Structure formats: C-alpha cells, structure tokens
Amino acid sequence: MDQQLELLLEIQDLRMQRRELTDGSTDLEAEVFDVKIEDAIRSLDEKVEELAERLARGIRERYRRIADKAPRVVAPVINGICYGCFVAVSTARASEADRNLRVESCEYCGCFLYHVG
Amino acid sequence: MQLRELFVPSAINLDLAAETKDEALKELVSCLGLDGKSEGILYKMLKRRENLGSTGIGRGIAIPHCRSLVVTRLRVAFGRKLSGLDFKAIDEKPVRYVFLIVAPPLEVSNQYLPVLGKIAQFGKEADVPEALAELSSPEQFIELLEAKDL
Numbered sequence: 001m002d003q004q005l006e007l008l009l010e011i012q013d014l015r016m017q018r019r020e021l022t023d024g025s026t027d028l029e030a031e032v033f034d035v036k037i038e039d040a041i042r043s044l045d046e047k048v049e050e051l052a053e054r055l056a057r058g059i060r061e062r063y064r065r066i067a068d069k070a071p072r073v074v075a076p077v078i079n080g081i082c083y084g085c086f087v088a089v090s091t092a093r094a095s096e097a098d099r100n101l102r103v104e105s106c107e108y109c110g111c112f113l114y115h116v117g
Numbered sequence: 118m119q120l121r122e123l124f125v126p127s128a129i130n131l132d133l134a135a136e137t138k139d140e141a142l143k144e145l146v147s148c149l150g151l152d153g154k155s156e157g158i159l160y161k162m163l164k165r166r167e168n169l170g171s172t173g174i175g176r177g178i179a180i181p182h183c184r185s186l187v188v189t190r191l192r193v194a195f196g197r198k199l200s201g202l203d204f205k206a207i208d209e210k211p212v213r214y215v216f217l218i219v220a221p222p223l224e225v226s227n228q229y230l231p232v233l234g235k236i237a238q239f240g241k242e243a244d245v246p247e248a249l250a251e252l253s254s255p256e257q258f259i260e261l262l263e264a265k266d267l
C-alpha cells in the first residue's frame with residue numbers, strides 16, 4: 001500500500017473516532033470507559049495534525065481543502081462503488097493489480113479512495 | 118440482531134498465547150481473517166484508542182473497540198487469558214476476558230454502539246466473569262450469551 005495513503009487512512013480513522021466521541025459514543029466512553037472526553041478530543045486533534053504534517057505537500061494541500069469542508073476525507077471503495085458519493089468509480093481505477101498502490105481521488109466527490117476487501 | 122449471531126467460533130479464543138496487552142490485541146485482530154496490511158492498520162487504531170484511556174472496564178474484562186476503514190462490516194472476537202494480562206484497567210486488576218469490536222465508518226444497520234453497550238452491560242453482570250472462566254469450548258461461549266438472551 002502507498003505510504004501516503006496509509007497516512008490518510010489513519011487520519012480518516014482518527015477523525016472518525018473524534019467525531020464519534022462528540023456525536024455518538026460520548027456517554028458510553030465517559031461512563032463505561034471513564035474517558036475524559038475533552039482531553040481525548042485534544043489528543044486526537046494533535047495526532048491528526050501530526051500525521052497531516054507527514055503528508056507530501058501536494059497531498060497535504062488537497063487533504064486540507066477536503067478536510068475543511070467535510071468530515072470524510074477518505075472514502076472506501078467497495079465493489080467498485082465510492083462510498084463517499086455512491087457513484088461507480090471507473091473500472092480501470094478499480095483494477096485489482098494497482099489497488100491502493102497510489103493515492104487516487106474520486107472524480108465526483110473529491111475524496112481520496114481506499115479500496116476495501 | 119442478537120449478540121451471539123455476531124460471534125463465529127474462529128473468533129473465539131479461550132486460550133490466548135499473548136502475554137501482554139499488545140500481543141492480545143494482535144492475536145484477536147488476527148482472528149478476523151484480514152490481510153496483513155489491514156491487520157496492522159487496525160492494530161494501530163486500537164492502540165490509539167487505548168491511549169485515550171484503557172478499555173479495561175474492571176473485573177477482568179476489557180473491550181477494545183474502534184471504527185476503521187479496513188473492515189466492511191461489524192466484527193467481534195473474544196479472547197481469554199486465565200493467567201491475566203496487564204491492561205491498565207480501571208480497577209488496576211489483570212484482564213482475563215477481552216472482547217474486540219471493530220466496525221466500518223458507515224454501517225447500514227448501525228449496530229456498533231448498541232453492540233458495544235450490550236457487551237459492556239454483559240461484562241458488568243455479577244456472574245459473568247466466573248461463567249467466562251468456566252467455559253471449555255467456543256460453543257459454550259455462544260450458549261452463555263444465549264442464556265443471557267443476548
């Protein structure tokens with residue numbers, strides 16, 4: 001897998017975790033797991049920023065443009081469908097040989113693409 | 118959806134080889150049948166979640182959990198280590214029972230949080246740690262969930 005894509009994936013998963021902490025699992029995390037929500041959010045933000053700094057410049061700029069607008073920066077592609085916009089990505093892109101070997105974006109919604117499964 | 122329908126025998130390990138928390142996380146992740154790269158990413162995410170606060174909820178039970186793009190549906194696993202693992206649990210006691218829960222960012226049926234809540238509830242029942250200690254097969258684990266109507 002492309003290393004930049006791997007960084008993007010990690011960033012996306014952390015952003016998801018952050019979003020869930022403020023909008024979903026807040027009570028569960030605080031009550032069952034004793035998570036200090038504000039501290040956790042701060043720590044996730046720092047980690048995301050640290051990882052974003054490790055992105056190559058061009059990719060980082062694209063990342064920032066998407067990240068400012070939408071919660072999702074990387075969309076999974078499952079069975080040829082981009083789950084950011086539910087449009088089929090072209091078959092050449094979905095070909096198994098070069099899946100996840102470089103950073104690609106969806107031409108419809110702009111998300112970075114990660115082929116799953 | 119009942120909890121027991123989510124557990125498959127290959128993801129129920131009553132005798133973890135792991136000696137540490139990290140090894141236990143890796144061993145449970147490896148039960149899910151993902152490719153090596155995805156396993157690595159998932160493990161890293163679970164570790165990141167642990168860094169926010171241990172998922173050891175006390176009484177020997179831990180529930181590591183996260184969402185990740187590397188899975189396409191909700192996955193669960195159960196691991197037991199009777200000699201105990203240092204999980205930095207809330208009560209500082211060793212962890213013997215580990216429930217792993219991972220989910221994709223988007224789920225059609227939104228089961229992740231309800232499942233996490235149900236397992237947490239299950240883990241808090243007074244008789245559960247003892248019942249988990251006595252299991253001798255994955256089938257008995259499923260039967261235990263059934264007996265609890267989970």
Ligand SMILES: [Zn+2]
Nearest residue numbers: 082085106109
């Ligand atoms: Zn798209």
